[in-house]
Amino acid sequence: MLGFLKGLSVTLSQLPKKKVTIQYPDVQPEWPERFRGVHRFIPEDCTVCNQCARICPTNCISLSGTRDENKKLRIDTYDINFDICILCGLCTEVCPTECILMSDTFELANESRDKLYLDMHWLYENQLRYTQRHPERVAQEAAKDHEEAPAT
Amino acid sequence: MWQWQTQPLTWSTFLAMLIGTVVILLLALGVVTYGILAERKVLGWMQGRIGPNRVGPFGLLQTVADVLKLFIKEDVVPAAADRPLFLLAPVLAFVPAFMALAVIPFSMQHIFTAGIGTGLLYYLALSALTIHGVMLGGWASNNKYSLIGGMRSAAQMLSYEVPLGLSLVGVALLAGSLNLNDVVRAQQHLGLWFIIPQFLGFCVFIVAATAELNRTPFDLPEAESELVAGYHTEYSGFRWAFFMLTEYVYLFAMAGLTATLFLGGWSGPWLPGWLWFALKAAAFFFFQFWLRNTMPRIRADQLMTLCWKVLLPLGLVNLVLTAVLKAVLLKG
Amino acid sequence: MDERDVVRTEEMLLNVGPQHPSTHGVFRLIVKISGETILDAEPVIGYLHRGTEKLAENLQYTQIIPYTDRLDYLAAMLNNYALCHTVEQALGVEIPERAEYLRVIVMELQRIASHLLFIGAYLMDLGAMGPFLYAFQERERIVQMFNEICGARLTYNYMRIGGVRWDAPPGWLDQVREFIPYMRERLKMYDDLITGNEIFLNRVRGVGKYDTETALAYGLSGINLRCTGLEWDLRRKKPYSIYDRFDFEIPVGKNGDCFDRYYLHLLEMRESLKIVEQAIEQIPSGPVLGKVPKLIRVPAGEYYSGIEGARGEIGFYIVSDGKDKPYRLKIRKPSFVNLQLLPELLRGESMSNLLAILGAVDIVLGEVDA
Numbered sequence: 001m002l003g004f005l006k007g008l009s010v011t012l013s014q015l016p017k018k019k020v021t022i023q024y025p026d027v028q029p030e031w032p033e034r035f036r037g038v039h040r041f042i043p044e045d046c047t048v049c050n051q052c053a054r055i056c057p058t059n060c061i062s063l064s065g066t067r068d069e070n071k072k073l074r075i076d077t078y079d080i081n082f083d084i085c086i087l088c089g090l091c092t093e094v095c096p097t098e099c100i101l102m103s104d105t106f107e108l109a110n111e112s113r114d115k116l117y118l119d120m121h122w123l124y125e126n127q128l129r130y131t132q133r134h135p136e137r138v139a140q141e142a143a144k145d146h147e148e149a150p151a152t
Numbered sequence: 153m154w155q156w157q158t159q160p161l162t163w164s165t166f167l168a169m170l171i172g173t174v175v176i177l178l179l180a181l182g183v184v185t186y187g188i189l190a191e192r193k194v195l196g197w198m199q200g201r202i203g204p205n206r207v208g209p210f211g212l213l214q215t216v217a218d219v220l221k222l223f224i225k226e227d228v229v230p231a232a233a234d235r236p237l238f239l240l241a242p243v244l245a246f247v248p249a250f251m252a253l254a255v256i257p258f259s260m261q262h263i264f265t266a267g268i269g270t271g272l273l274y275y276l277a278l279s280a281l282t283i284h285g286v287m288l289g290g291w292a293s294n295n296k297y298s299l300i301g302g303m304r305s306a307a308q309m310l311s312y313e314v315p316l317g318l319s320l321v322g323v324a325l326l327a328g329s330l331n332l333n334d335v336v337r338a339q340q341h342l343g344l345w346f347i348i349p350q351f352l353g354f355c356v357f358i359v360a361a362t363a364e365l366n367r368t369p370f371d372l373p374e375a376e377s378e379l380v381a382g383y384h385t386e387y388s389g390f391r392w393a394f395f396m397l398t399e400y401v402y403l404f405a406m407a408g409l410t411a412t413l414f415l416g417g418w419s420g421p422w423l424p425g426w427l428w429f430a431l432k433a434a435a436f437f438f439f440q441f442w443l444r445n446t447m448p449r450i451r452a453d454q455l456m457t458l459c460w461k462v463l464l465p466l467g468l469v470n471l472v473l474t475a476v477l478k479a480v481l482l483k484g
Numbered sequence: 485m486d487e488r489d490v491v492r493t494e495e496m497l498l499n500v501g502p503q504h505p506s507t508h509g510v511f512r513l514i515v516k517i518s519g520e521t522i523l524d525a526e527p528v529i530g531y532l533h534r535g536t537e538k539l540a541e542n543l544q545y546t547q548i549i550p551y552t553d554r555l556d557y558l559a560a561m562l563n564n565y566a567l568c569h570t571v572e573q574a575l576g577v578e579i580p581e582r583a584e585y586l587r588v589i590v591m592e593l594q595r596i597a598s599h600l601l602f603i604g605a606y607l608m609d610l611g612a613m614g615p616f617l618y619a620f621q622e623r624e625r626i627v628q629m630f631n632e633i634c635g636a637r638l639t640y641n642y643m644r645i646g647g648v649r650w651d652a653p654p655g656w657l658d659q660v661r662e663f664i665p666y667m668r669e670r671l672k673m674y675d676d677l678i679t680g681n682e683i684f685l686n687r688v689r690g691v692g693k694y695d696t697e698t699a700l701a702y703g704l705s706g707i708n709l710r711c712t713g714l715e716w717d718l719r720r721k722k723p724y725s726i727y728d729r730f731d732f733e734i735p736v737g738k739n740g741d742c743f744d745r746y747y748l749h750l751l752e753m754r755e756s757l758k759i760v761e762q763a764i765e766q767i768p769s770g771p772v773l774g775k776v777p778k779l780i781r782v783p784a785g786e787y788y789s790g791i792e793g794a795r796g797e798i799g800f801y802i803v804s805d806g807k808d809k810p811y812r813l814k815i816r817k818p819s820f821v822n823l824q825l826l827p828e829l830l831r832g833e834s835m836s837n838l839l840a841i842l843g844a845v846d847i848v849l850g851e852v853d854a
């Protein structure tokens with residue numbers, strides 16, 4: 001008969017509890033290392049293998065490159081259309097040199113769809129921003145690269 | 153000049169009345185403003201959130217900003233609506249709700265409000281009038297959800313007037329007066345708040361009052377998950393604000409009534425009378441917010457069953473018990 | 485009585501949705517009512533149709549996985565698994581032990597998260613505000629754990645054919661271990677808050693009743709079937725993954741009404757916790773991705789396997805012509821199937837029961853429309 005009183009006592013007991021929300025624009029959420037936000041890109045590592053563009057389920061990556069004087073492929077353009085990108089992270093998985101990576105930038109809202117078409121420069125700047133925010137993570141990545149390099 | 157209730161009507165007493173009305177209006181607006189903020193804060197706290205805190209310190213100006221936004225919104229009248237009635241409905245709803253405040257004794261002396269001898273009846277009569285505004289609003293909108301909402305609220309508010317009135321009779325019987333100030337004095341004289349000798353009546357009253365206010369768990373007329381927004385689905389801008397204002401002014405009036413009838417009104421030790429009154433009214437407010445966070449909505453068909461098959465008999469039993477109590481204990 | 489004396493009333497067509505506070509997405513229900521009695525109801529779906537099945541025909545198997553996240557977006561892990569499981573069955577690949585355990589842990593956590601949201605949203609439909617936000621507090625913890633293991637909060641893309649994408653990060657399993665007692669305590673709180681509430685009971689008891697025959701005739705699965713008393717859970721009946729190693733119960737209802745459907749969600753969360761607890765104790769170390777060719781070619785043929793999703797049997801039916809892309813992919817979407825009973829359930833009911841019934845069917849429009 002008086003089951004609802006139990007419910008009332010439950011809600012009352014929640015009143016003094018610590019609040020679980022964060023003051024979002026003032027306090028940024030902490031994202032874990034694996035968080036898949038907007039991509040970051042390191043142009044000098046790219047070998048223009050085109051694997052990322054091929055694995056992309058939505059075909060949102062387009063890239064082009066040319067051979068330089070040493071016959072090595074250099075990346076010229078690298079665009080990601082974030083209008084259709086679903087941030088699945090498959091491109092980062094197949095990249096042999098780990099030059100396309102995910103960052104923790106997540107605020108993609110924009111007034112125009114054109115602004116969601118992000119090129120190599122923006123993506124590289126995003127990498128620089130990421131380095132600034134998480135120097136320890138980038139250093140870790142570099143150390144891992146260094147470790148793996150002699151083995152291959 | 154302030155004793156205008158007993159004076160013949162002259163220009164100066166009329167002026168006093170006018171000032172009194174404006175003061176009460178401002179008071180009501182202030183209570184509504186901060187009542188809404190308190191509701192959002194309390195709900196937030198109960199849900200592990202902070203509640204509004206952006207506009208002004210601790211979000212104190214949040215409601216002000218919201219109201220300001222409502223006032224500068226375009227006044228939209230749907231093309232298919234019954235225009236005159238649509239425009240009239242919010243006013244019709246608001247006026248009686250505000251008028252009901254006239255008999256609430258905020259402190260020992262009726263400074264700005266009327267101490268009429270039939271205060272209780274006056275309150276009941278006026279609170280029933282609000283239904284017209286609500287129903288007209290639902291009808292005039294020419295929207296199916298509004299219509300259902302309006303009809304439901306008419307049925308609900310009319311039905312619950314009966315147990316509400318019955319539960320008040322017990323109090324009136326015990327106090328021996330319909331004047332609200334006399335009811336408070338009776339409680340002071342008895343040295344006991346009526347919530348104790350009238351506990352059954354209080355239970356009936358609080359359920360009926362919640363239903364009258366259209367608040368959870370009786371918020372069927374505006375059940376947002378079923379009827380979008382019930383009778384005020386088509387309203388926006390300041391007309392919608394009027395409906396909201398009605399609701400909260402009515403909540404304020406009901407809080408005042410509860411405090412007066414069952415919690416001893418302005419009477420209490422140490423603190424000034426108006427503060428006691430405010431505290432008791434605030435307790436009623438808090439209770440309503442608390443309910444809102446906990447309770448699911450009652451079903452429409454069970455609403456009537458509860459009213460006629462549970463509350464009405466309980467109210468009658470309470471009336472008989474009170475009469476017997478008064479005849480045996482107080483006289484004997 | 486003479487016919488002229490009877491007050492003539494007209495039937496009213498009421499459009500519930502596609503923009504309505506409690507259709508849980510873009511779902512439209514055309515209801516024909518007479519007074520407050522529902523004469524007929526017709527669900528209109530397709531507002532969220534994205535052509536997942538057709539799109540899949542042009543995608544490699546690995547590429548389909550992120551698309552499955554977007555079917556039932558409240559239980560993406562289970563969708564991930566359903567696809568991977570079907571492809572793995574077709575390929576006959578060996579899945580490392582640790583990967584299997586990780587999969588079970590995330591799948592059961594996902595089931596809890598999904599059921600939590602059901603309870604919150606259902607109570608919201610019935611007008612109670614609190615439980616919705618309480619449910620989100622626990623769900624947030626699960627989602628945050630998923631975020632740490634796979635880098636996304638909703639569209640996980642965590643499983644791969646032959647295993648999982650990542651191993652658990654350091655300390656992650658301890659987090660899950662700590663979560664279990666916390667969640668148990670919160671479940672008790674839900675019991676106090678909701679299950680005993682008379683108003684709630686009056687709204688859901690005996691409402692939207694159907695029996696096992698009807699449920700089977702309509703092909704219902706999951707809680708919608710178990711609430712009628714039939715013990716049918718694919719985890720038990722057709723054990724996939726490593727579910728045969730765990731000790732858990734299949735709660736079943738008695739009456740097949742909305743209350744049973746609600747209460748089974750609560751009970752199932754308890755069982756899921758049990759599974760997670762056991763899985764954490766048993767989890768071995770080792771690799772998390774089996775040996776799979778880089779380009780997955782499913783041998784020509786037709787394959788189907790279904791798993792127990794959060795809403796019922798979610799299955800993928802693959803027709804392959806031996807290429808790296810499916811020739812045809814058909815998804816058995818539990819919400820879609822469960823929805824078919826709705827018009828029949830609503831006919832003759834009172835308007836005020838509409839949302840109690842609709843909410844208890846527990847549809848996710850991403851899955852219904854695919």
